[in-house]
Amino acid sequence: MPAHRAHPLAVLLTLGLAVGTTASAGEAAAGADAKPREFSGIYPHLARFNGGGECGIGALVPWADRLWLVTYPPHATHGSADKLTAIDAALQATERPESVGGTHACRLLHRESNQLFIGPYAIAADGTVRTIDLHQLVGRMTAVARHLTDPANKVYYYDMEGAVYEVDVHSLAVTRLFAKPVPGWHGKGAYTAQGHLVIANNGDVPSGDAQVHSLAPLPAASAEDAGVLAEWDGHDWRIIARRQFTDVTGPGGIAGAPDDAAPLWAIGWDKRSVLLALRDGGAWSMFRLPKASHAFDPHHGWYTEWPRIREVGDGHLLMAMHGLLYDFPRGFRAGATAGLVPLSSHLRYLTDFCAWNGRLVLASDDASIMQNPLAGASQSNLWFGTWDALRGFGPRTGWGGPWQRDAVAAGAWSDPFLVGGFPRRVLHLVNHGDAPVVITVQADAAGDGHWSAWRAIAVPAHGYVPTILPPTLAAPWLRLASDRAATLTAYFHLGDDAPRSSDDAAFAGVAEVGDATA
Incomplete structure (x- = not known):
């Protein structure tokens, strides 16, 4: 057998193990068994279906002694057949009669009213469900955030088309505040911290006939413009970056910022790498991380259901972005950036995750029949496992850099790039100019913002120099600068x-190339 095989768990995750054609049929089958059947963390009877072209699990939250989830179709702004589902400790799923559906992926635990807001639903601590009027809350809700001036009584809802709503947590009355205040499309995250509402979108392809009514001064146009990261202080909008961003959160997670001093994090990408934006003490800074896949890159932003940073039990925060899973440090802020460690790569649309009843639960968008009729029916499921099991997914691999054929000013330091946690590392430097340059590489050994020189690398005109990073270089972050202005690539x-170990016995029945029989 070959030395490297796909782990059997990865195969099961990809297939989703959907059994049956409707959620109710699957639940009935499970009810006949004393104990639900489970295959490597997948319970087939929990597969979700909606009869549409796509059936992703948009949000997943433990609350009121249940695990709550909502599913979503591709584009439903006024409701759909999708259900609000509650799963009990015996893994029996109940589709709630209050369900109105729609394309929603938002969730917020509202502390003052002791309610869970998930999609268009407000769920009390005793499990009572109320529904927001979808004739008023029109759109595909991708985030719920705490209110800037009346957090005890109101929340913000953010729509994929760009609208920002205000919802009263008691009456569920809806007020639309903005139709579309900033450019970019395919809204994703929203979070309130440090006296600002920060929103993100990750596309640049309009949906329908919606129009931008930008209320923020626009930066100079660039060929790379796509998506946005923007903030609102209750009076004025400001664009932080015209790049594709997804989740916006902080150490308080889906309960919101614990205080006004808490940092805020946003994850996105450009052609060079993944972007990690930090707002701390009112100032923004940018960090860069590798990608493990280019499948999420298109400018329309549709292939990103749903990158997140979220607590998953035992003090861990899990970050899923561009095919990599990370152990994300809760204390990540200016001067304290160590501890961001890659766990594994994966080939899934992970939509949400949480800890529940002592297990880690991953939700997904598993199989769609859009341009894929062989799938039979769109469906998604949950995976139940452990933190340690994440390390057995795909290998820790990635690529990216601060410069990709960029005009670099002399002496200008690049954004820090994450290299810690990867055992094998190579830096590729390319000088696209007519004069030689010297690239200085600095390391932040402790993640405390104190940089020291590691190496100066001479790169001839129109030259290429690879450099292997030795294991003794233990710093999590590197940054680079050139001694003269030049067009450069640093990747x-x-x-x-x-190789990784594999369970060869699991593949004993699979024929090798050249075998006469299996």
């Missing part, structure tokens, strides 16, 4: 120890 390839 890292990061890898895991290889």
